[in-house]
Structures are given as C-alpha cells and as structure tokens.
Amino acid sequence: MSKTKLLLDVVEDMRALADSIKAVCDVVTEPETPTAKPEGTKEPEISLEEVRMVLADKSQSGFTGEVRDIIKKYGADKLSAVDKKFYADILKAAEVLGNG
Structure with missing residues (x-):
C-alpha cells in the first residue's frame, strides 16, 4: 500500500x-426534557421504512447534509444502524428541515 x-x-x-x-x-x-406519558398510553411503533421514506424525501429536497447530520447525531453512519427507539426523534428533527 x-x-x-x-x-x-x-x-x-x-x-x-x-x-x-x-x-x-x-x-x-x-438539555434533558422529561416527557410524562399517561399510563397505558403507548406510542405507535415507527418502522425503519417510514423513517427512511421521510429522510429520502428530505434528501431529495436538497437537505442531504442535514439528513446525514441527523443520523450521525444518534451515533450511526447509516439509518439502519440507529436504534429504533430514536425513530420518533429523527422524524421530529426531519420535520423542521425546510420549514425554518
């Protein structure tokens, strides 16, 4: 080499x-912001495909770098390596892209 x-x-x-x-x-x-959830309330499961679809749409809209930064924020180089417990947070972060 x-x-x-x-x-x-x-x-x-x-x-x-x-x-x-x-x-x-x-x-x-x-900053840590604890979120209180009423007992018995369960958030709907978000699939990898749903998150991938939203991020692909944002990437095609010109936010490829920001999408990459969102994924890296959760300690991964690719979406499939992100723990699924962060999918909701990733979708929230992606929502603001292009809206501000």
Whole structure:
C-alpha cells in the first residue's frame, strides 16, 4: 500500500473520529426534557421504512447534509444502524428541515 493511500486512510479515520466526538458532545450538551406519558398510553411503533421514506424525501429536497447530520447525531453512519427507539426523534428533527 502506498504512503499516500495510508495517509488518506488516516485522514478519513480522523474525520470519522471527529464526527463521532461531535455526536457525543451534541448528546451530552442537549438539555434533558422529561416527557410524562399517561399510563397505558403507548406510542405507535415507527418502522425503519417510514423513517427512511421521510429522510429520502428530505434528501431529495436538497437537505442531504442535514439528513446525514441527523443520523450521525444518534451515533450511526447509516439509518439502519440507529436504534429504533430514536425513530420518533429523527422524524421530529426531519420535520423542521425546510420549514425554518
């Protein structure tokens, strides 16, 4: 492997590390807002396909970078790697894209 290729790999790894550190910082610095749910009330399950459809629509509307940032905020490089407990939060974050 050439030295240039090795250096490029190191740079790519450093960028990924920086993105991961930023995601951790974002999560740590977010104010916690407890949400009280009445007992017996269950939120409807949101499927991966539903989230993927909304994010694909936002991406096609010119918000690809923002969609990528939303996914990275939850510690993943791709949507399928995000824990499904965050799907509702991801949809809320995607709603505001293009509305503000």
